Amino acid sequence: MLHDFTLYIALVMLILLLVMLAHKIRTAYPVVLVLGGLAISLIPGMPVIHINPELIFVIFLPPLLYEAAWYTSWKEFWRWRRVIGSFAFLIVIATSLVVALVASHLIPGFTLALGFLLGGIVSPPDAVSATAILKHVKVPKRMSSILEGESLLNDASSLIVFRFAFIAVDTGRFVFHEAALSFVWVIAGGILTGLAVGCVFYFLHRKLPTDANTDVVMSLATPYVMYIAAESIHVSGVLAVVSGGLFLSAKSHLFLSHRSRLRGANVWAAFGFVLNGLVFMLIGLELPVIVAGLGDVSLRQAIGYGVLITVVLMVARVLSTLGASAFTVFISRYITTADSRPGWKAPLVFGWAGMRGVVSLAAALSIPVYVTSGAAFPQRNLILFITFVVILLTLVVQGLTLPLVIRWLQLDDPDHFLPEAEQNRIIRQKLSDRSLAWLREHHSDALGSNTALQQLAAKWEQETVPDESEWMQDGYRAVYLQLLAQQRAWLREWNKEVSTDEEVIRKYQLLLDVEEEKMRLRFE
Incomplete structure (x- = not known):
């Protein structure tokens, strides 16, 4: 127990170093963390790390989804609901079908059901990777909104495909009408469960005498309760967390104080950063375990199959997004769409922003060693290896080239938003x-x-x-920040005096931090 704890503390410290390196070289940190974990796993004498899929699904996935839902703009989500829905459901299902057909025809030993199982595993893009990459380039607001919205739903759709494919492989039978009814129940039940649990926590926040600390702790427990409650009745835990998170986020102004919101934002930012960092590092560290389980399949063959599926995924997603753009132009003749002329540049970026990550690895690892009859689960180790290759190649190839693609396309913002500084000035006015x-x-x-x-x-x-000139703003900002630094120095000096209460000093240090943040938000 102590050894494992020490190992994870060492991983956290290593993650911090790699993230700082990623910032230094201006590269998305998921790419650096996966490559770093892969390099570390190849060091002789490194302990072998086995990832428990329940660790990913229960511990990591609910808070990451909840944080994403909490900070998603419902206005933008609803505005682009048709695009988000097509990306998160239709494209994921279509991609799973393409992977199933290719795998069943070109990979020895793969049936159509196993192909669908693999397709459900590798079809959902990872939102964390795309978001981290888009921070380094300027893209239209609508693009980030659609990618964020897609990320909230595509995990659920892919896991539903995975669930039905797994049943078909495990039992050897698949009844379409039963699957269709179960599909509806999994989706509707997950959404209703999330909303029900969200209403319970909303009531607790409103009626109980909570403070900032209890509000933050309750917010940390909320996604776990939503996910476990949904999975216990065999509905989508992902959709439960997403729907409940969106509901509570929209109502947060009614039950959270300004102090709870400020403190909660800081806690969640740090918590989410650590969880994401650990997941991407563990993906790289898992390679030796996956390679050791290949069995009769040679490493060269396994790599070839992994590259094949990766290329199929890249091409299928790009063609799907371009096809969705063409369909939007056609359907806009009959119904009102948010954008009747999406063009080809933005869909091409959406198609190339298809990095895979945590959900794919967790789904692959959750495949049991044996089926219900007691026989070994067919092609389990090869599916694991192909999934790892897909994650690695999409993160490295697409992750490193996506900023170049965006700069090459020179995307225009069709919404014509005012510059952020001008919007700030108007809001203040x-x-x-x-x-x-x-x-x-x-x-x-x-x-x-x-x-x-x-x-x-x-x-x-x-x-x-009227606003001062830029010279006056810059001059005022520089002097004021120097003054804040000097005030902090005075507080540290006064804190050494015996008669000074340190709690008072800390309070004023916090006030100075808030004042500096206000200053930076106003002028940056």
Whole structure:
């Protein structure tokens, strides 16, 4: 137990170093972590790490999905619902079908059911990789919104395909009408379970005397309860977490205080970072275990099959996204679509943003060693190896070239959003105008006699004057940041005095941190 704990602490420290390296070379950190884990696994004497699939599905997946759902814009999600739905369900199912046909015809020993099983495993792209890569390049807002929305649903659709294919392999039978009814129940039941659990936690937050700490701890427990509750009644735990997360996020202003939101955002950012880092590092470290289990299949043959399926996935996704664009142009003649002329550039980027990751590995690892009859599960080790090759190649090839593809295409933003700095100025202007008008309308008497309110009104009135020049903004910002640094130094000096309460010093250090964050958000 202590040995395992020490190993994971060492992995966390190694992850931090590799992430800093990724920032240094301006590369998405999932790519660096997978390659780093792969390199470490090849060092002689390194302990062999066996990944328990339940560790991925139960411990890692629920909070990662919940965090993604919490920070997803419902407005953008609903605006692009048709595109997101086609990517997350139709393209995933179509990709699984293509993989099933290719595998059953070109890989010895693969039946159509095993091909569908492999297709369900490798069909869903990994959102974390795409999001990390898109941070280094400028893309239209709609593109990041669609990729985020797709990531919330494609895991569920792929795992549903995987579940039915597994039943077909395990039992040797597949009844379409039974599968169709079960498919509907898995989806609807997962959504309803997530909403039901979300309502329970909403009630607890509203009715119980919680503080920031209890709110944060409850938020950490929420996705696990949603996922376990859904899986216990054999419906989609992924959809339960996604639907419940979207519901609670939309209602968060009603049951979370500003302190709970601020503290929760910091906790979740760190928690999600560690979970993602561990998952991608473990993917690389798992290679020796996977290679050792190949058995009669040579390493060269296994690599060839992995490359074949990877190429099929890349081509199938690009053709699917381009086909979805053409279908949108056709269907827009009859129904209203968010974008009736998507063109070919954005769909090509969507198609190339098809890196695979944690869900694919967890699904492959969850295949049992034996079927229900007691026989060995057919092609299990080869499926594991092919999945690893797909994850590695898509992360490295597509992950490293996606920024180049985006720069080459020179995407225009069809929504024509104002620059972020200009949007900030407009929002501040509107807030100042509305606040000043409200104060004068509702508290005119207090405004005439209260000095503090007069100072507040004067501050808002100053917001209405034209912005200073860039030189004045930069000069003010630099001086003010220097002043904050000096104030921190004074606090550290005063903290050495015996008569000073350290808790008071820490409070003012936090206030300075908040003040600096406000300054950076305003001018950056």
